[in-house]
Amino acid sequence: MTFGFTLVTNGVMETNEEIGVEVGFWGRKVIPLRFIWGGRRHEVKRVTLKFERKDGGKVFLGFSVDTGTMLAELLLDKEDLVWRIGHCAPSYT
Amino acid sequence: MEDRTLRSILHLDMNSYFATVEQQANPYLRGRPVGIIKAEGRGCVIAASVEAKKFGVGTGSTVWEAKKKCPGIVFVPSDMEKYFSQTEKMIKIVTAFSPIVEVFSIDEVFLDVTDSRRVFAGGELQMVLEMKEQIRQQLGEWVKCSVGVSFNKITAKLASGMQKPDGLVFLTPENYLQETEKIKTEEVCGIGRSRTKYLENIGVTTLGQARKIPNLPEEIRKLVWLEGEASLQTIEELEPAKSVSRTYTTYRELNSKQAVLRLVRNLVEEAASKLREMGLGGRTVCLILTTSLRESSFWARKTIKNPTGDPQIIFDLLWREYEKKPLPGVRFAGVGISNLTENCQLPIVDSRQKLLGAVDKVNDRFGLFTLYPAELLGGELIRPEVTGFLGDKWYRFGGRAQTK
Numbered sequence: 001m002t003f004g005f006t007l008v009t010n011g012v013m014e015t016n017e018e019i020g021v022e023v024g025f026w027g028r029k030v031i032p033l034r035f036i037w038g039g040r041r042h043e044v045k046r047v048t049l050k051f052e053r054k055d056g057g058k059v060f061l062g063f064s065v066d067t068g069t070m071l072a073e074l075l076l077d078k079e080d081l082v083w084r085i086g087h088c089a090p091s092y093t
Numbered sequence: 094m095e096d097r098t099l100r101s102i103l104h105l106d107m108n109s110y111f112a113t114v115e116q117q118a119n120p121y122l123r124g125r126p127v128g129i130i131k132a133e134g135r136g137c138v139i140a141a142s143v144e145a146k147k148f149g150v151g152t153g154s155t156v157w158e159a160k161k162k163c164p165g166i167v168f169v170p171s172d173m174e175k176y177f178s179q180t181e182k183m184i185k186i187v188t189a190f191s192p193i194v195e196v197f198s199i200d201e202v203f204l205d206v207t208d209s210r211r212v213f214a215g216g217e218l219q220m221v222l223e224m225k226e227q228i229r230q231q232l233g234e235w236v237k238c239s240v241g242v243s244f245n246k247i248t249a250k251l252a253s254g255m256q257k258p259d260g261l262v263f264l265t266p267e268n269y270l271q272e273t274e275k276i277k278t279e280e281v282c283g284i285g286r287s288r289t290k291y292l293e294n295i296g297v298t299t300l301g302q303a304r305k306i307p308n309l310p311e312e313i314r315k316l317v318w319l320e321g322e323a324s325l326q327t328i329e330e331l332e333p334a335k336s337v338s339r340t341y342t343t344y345r346e347l348n349s350k351q352a353v354l355r356l357v358r359n360l361v362e363e364a365a366s367k368l369r370e371m372g373l374g375g376r377t378v379c380l381i382l383t384t385s386l387r388e389s390s391f392w393a394r395k396t397i398k399n400p401t402g403d404p405q406i407i408f409d410l411l412w413r414e415y416e417k418k419p420l421p422g423v424r425f426a427g428v429g430i431s432n433l434t435e436n437c438q439l440p441i442v443d444s445r446q447k448l449l450g451a452v453d454k455v456n457d458r459f460g461l462f463t464l465y466p467a468e469l470l471g472g473e474l475i476r477p478e479v480t481g482f483l484g485d486k487w488y489r490f491g492g493r494a495q496t497k
Contacts (some may be wrong), residue, residue, distance in 0.1 A: 040266055048116040049233055051178040057458040061176070064118035091121055 012050055012089040021074060021083040031064050037085055042067045053086075060084075066091060094328040099266065100323035102443035103204040104241045104249035105187060105224070110200035112142035113311045114179055117295035122274065125245035126166045128149065128159050132140070139171060143258055179232050184490070186227045190220050195325035196490055203246055205325050217242050221261055247321030250282050254304060269319060274301030283316045328490050334371065337380075337432035339364045341475050346385060347423040353382070358408055358413070358468050359475045360428040366461065367477075368430060369453055371488045374400030375430035380411040391420040400434040403449060404466070 021035040034043050049064040053075065060075040073086035105115070106290050111129040111221070116122045126145035128138040137267060138145075138154045149161035159166050171241045180199050193205035206220060221240045228238055237258035240409045241252025248269055252262040255276070277490050278300055279289040303317040315321070335490040339360040346354050357380065358497035376399070401407065406428065440455055452464045 005341075010473075046120075048120055049114070049175075049179075051175045052181075053174045053178065055174070062178075066120060071121070089119075 007023055012087055013018060013033045017085055019074070019085050020084050021076075035072075035074060036085070037072075042070065042072070053070070060086075062086070099207075099244045100205055101107060101207045101210055101405045102243055102246055102249040102323055102325075103191075103206055103217065103221065104197075104243075104246070105183075105202050105204070105254045106241075106250075106257075107183065107200035107241050108237045108239055109141065109146065111140035111167075111171060111176055112145070113236050114176055114232075116142060116145055117235040118175070119169075120235075122169070123235055126163050128154070128156070128166050129158065129171050130168050131171055140336040146418070165450075173224060173249060178387050179236070182231050183228060183238075186231060187224060190224055193325050193327055194480060195327060198487070201250075203249065203325050205323070212486070216262075217263070225259075225261075245319070245321045245323040246281060246325070247316070248273075248319045249277065251280060251319065251352075251445045270304075272298065272318065274304075276300050278303055278317065281316050281319070284416075287448060288313055288316075288336050290394040309358065324327065331423060333373065333435060334433060334488070336429055336433065337364050337368050337371075337373075337375070338427060338429035339367075340395040340425065342425045342429040343423065347422075348421045350419060353410065353420075353423050353426075355469060355472055356406075356423070356426050356475070357382075357428065358466060361408045361411065362404045362465060362469070363461070363475070363477060364430055365402050365407055366453070366456065367485070368433070369449065371485060373433045374402045375407075375433060376432035377430070378407050379427075379431070380415065381425075381427040381429075382415075382419065382420050383425045383438050383462075385424045387425075389420065389422075397433065398431070403445065405445075 005022045017037065019035050019037045022033045024031045024033050028071035032043055032044050036042070045068045046066050047061075047063050048066055048071075051064075053060045053061045053062045059078045061078055063074045063076075065074055067074050068086060069091055070088055071091050075084045075086045076082075077084070112127045115129065116125075122142075124144060125142075126148060127142040128145055128150060129140040130161075131139055136444060138159050140149060140152055141150045141154070141159075145159070145163055145166055147167075148165060150163050154162070156168065157473065158275075159168075159192050161353065165397060176199060184194065184196060184202065186296060187202055187204055191206045195203040197203055206217060210216050210220060215222075224240070225238060226237065237259040239251040239253045239257050239266065241255070241262050243249040243252050243264040244266055247388070250262050251273060253263045255262045255272075266334075271356065277282050277298055277370065278292050282301070283291075283354065292298070292303060295306065300317050300319075303313075306492040309317065341356065341360060343356065347356060350354045377396045379384060379394045380391070384390070393411060395410045395414065397406075397410065407428075409424045417462050444464065461476065465474065
C-alpha cells in the first residue's frame with residue numbers, strides 16, 4: 001500500500017511513499033540492504049549518512065543511501081516502524 | 094614542571110559543515126563546488142564547500158555572484174534538521190572526552206580537557222586523534238574537523254582556524270605569540286568589522302603589527318595579545334534566552350502602509366511562534382524600521398504588565414505606535430521581544446490560548462505558516478533565517494531540552 005505525493009524539482013523527486021525495506025543487523029546497528037519501490041527491488045550499495053529528522057510531529061531515523069543509479073532518503077518512523085522514501089534523485093545529480 | 098594553573102582548552106570546528114554533510118549524504122557531490130542555499134530559488138549562499146571557497150564563493154555570496162565566480166557550482170537547499178542531528182552526534186562524541194563542553198555554535202565546540210587528559214596515555218594529542226576518528230566513523234568519512242589546542246578559548250579558536258581542513262594545531266604559552274604574528278587581526282574572534290577598520294586606519298593588518306602599537310584601546314589590546322578566559326559555559330550552565338528578535342531587509346522600498354503592516358505582522362508572527370515553542374512569554378516589545386541608507390528611522394518600545402506570546406497583542410501594541418508616526422520608504426524592519434519569562438500562560442481569554450495552541454500544533458505537524466493570519470494572505474511569506482548561530486542553545490541542548 002502506498003501513500004504520499006510526488007514533486008519533482010531539478011531532478012530531485014520529493015515523495016513520501018510507504019515502502020518495504022529489507023534490513024540487516026550489524027551489532028547494535030540496523031542497515032537497510034534493499035527496498036522495494038515503484039514495483040522494483042533496489043539494492044543498497046552503501047549507506048552514506050544516518051540522521052534523525054523531525055517532521056509532521058514525528059521522529060524519523062533517516063538513511064541516505066546510494067543504489068548506484070539512484071540516491072534516496074529512506075525514513076523509518078520511530079513510533080510505528082513504517083518505512084517511507086523521502087526523496088530521491090538520479091545518482092549523477 | 095607543568096603549570097597547574099594553566100587550562101587545556103580544545104576548540105573543534107567542523108570544516109565547511111553544511112556543505113560537507115551534504116557531500117557525505119550525496120557522494121556524487123564530493124570534490125565538486127557546492128553552495129548551500131536557504132531554499133530553492135533563494136538568492137544567498139549560506140555555506141560553501143571547500144571546493145567552492147577556492148573560487149572565492151563564501152557565506153553571503155549571492156547566487157548570481159557565486160555562479161559568476163564558479164560556473165560549475167551546485168546549489169543545494171539547506172536541511173537544518175539533518176545538520177542538527179549530526180551536531181548532536183558530534184556533541185555526544187566529544188562529551189565522552191570531557192564533561193566540560195561549551196556548544197559555541199552548530200559546528201563549533203570548546204572542551205576543557207585539563208583534568209580528563211590525565212586519563213589518556215597520549216594526552217591531548219591522543220584525545221584529538223581519537224575524537225577525529227570517532228567523528229569520521231559516526232558522521233562519515235567526508236566530514237572533517239579542525240582542532241585547536243591551547244590554554245584559553247580565544248587562542249584555541251584561533252589555532253583551529255590555522256589549518257583547514259582536517260587540521261590540528263597546538264598553541265602553547267611558549268610559541269603562541271610567535272606563531273600568530275602573521276595572522277590577520279580580523280581572524281581573531283572579537284575583532285569585527287569596525288575594530289578591523291580602526292586597526293587598518295592606523296596601518297595595522299596583522300597581529301604582529303598590532304602588538305607593536307602602544308596605547309591601543311584596552312579591549313583591542315587584550316584581543317591582539319590573545320588574552321582571554323579559559324572558563325567554559327557548559328550545557329548545564331546555559332541560561333534561557335533573554336530576547337527573541339527577527340529582522341528583515343526588503344528587496345525594494347515599502348511605501349504603502351499595507352506593505353509595512355504585512356512585513357511587521359509577519360515578523361511578529363514568527364518571533365511569537367519561536368517564543369511559544371521555547372515555552373516563554375515576553376513583556377517588552379520593540380519595533381525598528383529604517384529607510385534606505387538609514388536616512389530616517391522609526392523606533393518604538395512598549396512594556397506590558399503580563400508576559401505574552403500572543404502575536405495579536407504584540408502586533409497591536411507596535412502598530413498603534415507606528416500609526417502615530419508612519420514611516421514611508423521602509424527597507425529594514427526588526428521586531429524584538431524581551432523581558433522574557435518561563436512557562437508563561439497566556440493570561441487572557443482561554444479560547445484565545447486554545448486557538449494559539451491549536452495553531453502551534455498544526456504548524457508543528459505541517460510546517461510553520463501552514464496556518465497564519467489573514468493579513469498575510471496573497472504575498473510572499475518571510476520564513477525563519479537559516480543560521481548556525483544557535484541563539485536557542487538553551488532550548489535545544491540546555492535545561493528546556495532536558496524537561497521537554
